[in-house]
């Protein structure tokens with residue numbers, strides 16, 4: 473296992489388990505399996521509707537809560553100073569924990585940025601009160617970061633963004649690094665390029681000839697190569713799986729390494745085209761989504 477250190481000295485395991493689109497039925501088992509296999513970092517979100525099952529899996533695993541880095545996200549409909557303080561209570565109530573290791577704002581909502589500023593102020597208060605060990609953001613582009621930093625007193629510890637070989641966001645990574653913000657990759661094995669039901673014009677990075685070739689040379693899977701590429705470049709990666717073999721495979725990435733040339737070949741696959749939603753396009757539908765009470 474490899475640990476990363478955040479800008480406030482808190483450490484987190486470089487490989488965590490993601491649970492976006494993990495059904496509530498599957499989530500507890502996936503979390504329990506992952507923790508039994510040695511994972512110590514879980515990434516969930518209020519909007520995933522499975523925080524309760526993450527807590528169930530944690531307790532079923534027998535692993536001490538203090539040994540697990542628990543990360544969740546506040547959804548825009550809960551942005552605002554008081555609402556975001558309450559979102560923390562909802563999240564911890566569902567997870568069955570008193571504190572969080574990392575709480576992040578899920579989206580930048582550029583057209584209602586005053587709400588983002590108020591929500592972030594609530595994160596700062598939770599941080600000052602010791603309720604969360606670190607705070608951060610997700611899907612923030614460099615100009616969103618600049619705007620937030622103009623009023624923030626705590627620099628975000630993490631910016632979680634779409635990042636896989638077909639979309640590497642060099643400008644975002646550079647801005648994060650410049651501010652001491654850890655880049656955390658969502659869809660680190662390119663899930664957004666192949667998960668079902670998202671349109672058929674996408675090309676799966678799992679089947680990319682360069683990735684497949686490098687994987688073959690190392691006797692590893694394409695997913696393992698992409699995860700290794702991420703952690704060797706200092707990123708936090710949070711692959712999602714509900715399948716026990718794949719959960720195990722995604723954690724078995726600490727005993728091989730890619731050469732500088734292989735890393736560069738993977739970097740060169742960037743298309744500059746995102747698979748997920750553009751964080752600058754306003755989405756009123758975000759605010760229609762009501763997050764349940766605990």
Ligand code: NAP
Nearest residue numbers: 490491492610658659660661662663695711712713714718
């Ligand atoms: P991902 O982790 O890159 O890929 C997940 C997909 O890959 C699933 O369909 C999974 O199916 C499959 N898979 C897992 N391991 C595999 C392996 N070894 N070989 C082949 N297929 C494999 O994509 P993601 O779920 O989009 O991203 C990961 C996490 O990032 C999410 O779960 C979530 O925590 C976070 N995320 C955050 C945002 C955000 O806006 N902040 C957006 C998206 C995701 P099986 O389950 O069947 O294995």
